[in-house]
Amino acid sequence: MKLIITDIAHFRNPVAGEYLVIAPNQKIQHCIGCFGCWIKTPGICVCHDGYENMGIAMGKCSELIYLSQCCYGGFSPTVKAVQDRSIPYVHPDFVIRNGEMHHRRRYANQIALSAYFYGENMSEREKETARRLVQANAENFDGVVKTVRFFSTIQALEETPL
Numbered sequence: 001m002k003l004i005i006t007d008i009a010h011f012r013n014p015v016a017g018e019y020l021v022i023a024p025n026q027k028i029q030h031c032i033g034c035f036g037c038w039i040k041t042p043g044i045c046v047c048h049d050g051y052e053n054m055g056i057a058m059g060k061c062s063e064l065i066y067l068s069q070c071c072y073g074g075f076s077p078t079v080k081a082v083q084d085r086s087i088p089y090v091h092p093d094f095v096i097r098n099g100e101m102h103h104r105r106r107y108a109n110q111i112a113l114s115a116y117f118y119g120e121n122m123s124e125r126e127k128e129t130a131r132r133l134v135q136a137n138a139e140n141f142d143g144v145v146k147t148v149r150f151f152s153t154i155q156a157l158e159e160t161p162l
Helices: 054-059 077-084 124-140 154-158
Strands: 002-006 019-022 063-069 090-097 100-105 112-118 144-151
Touching: 002 077, 019 054, 063 077, 100 124, 112 124, 112 154, 124 144, 144 154
Parallel strands: 002 019, 002 063, 063 112, 112 144
Antiparallel strands: 090 100
C-alpha cells in the first residue's frame, strides 16, 4: 500500500495500486510529546482525533508519499503535524545504524519515501534543505528515499503520475 500525506485538501491525482490518502479534511491535534504512543498504548497515539493510527498505517505501507508546499525547505505545517503524529511507527528502543543512534522500527516493513514539493520561487538552497530533510526522515524511519521532486504549482504536481 502507498500512504499519501498531503496538505492539498482535494487531491486529484490518480495513483496506481492500493493507497490511503491523509489530507487536511479534519482538524489535527498536535503531538503533545507525552510518549503515550510508546508506553500507554504502544503503536497508537493517545490523542483520538482521527489521526491516532498513523503509526499503524505506516506499518502497512511500502511507500510513504509526501505532497507538500515547500516551506523554507521543509514540509507545510499540516504535513509536519501529521508526520509528528507518526512517531508510533518507531519503537522507543534504540539501535545503531551507520554509526548513528536511531529508534528501531516497530513494524517489519521498510518504507520507501517520496516527496513532491510545490511552491513558487523555491530557491536552490530550499530545495537542497528539503532533499536533506527527506533523507534524514528516511534514516529515522529506517527506510530509503525513492524520489524528491519540485513543482512550481499544485496543478503541475497533480498532472504528474506518482
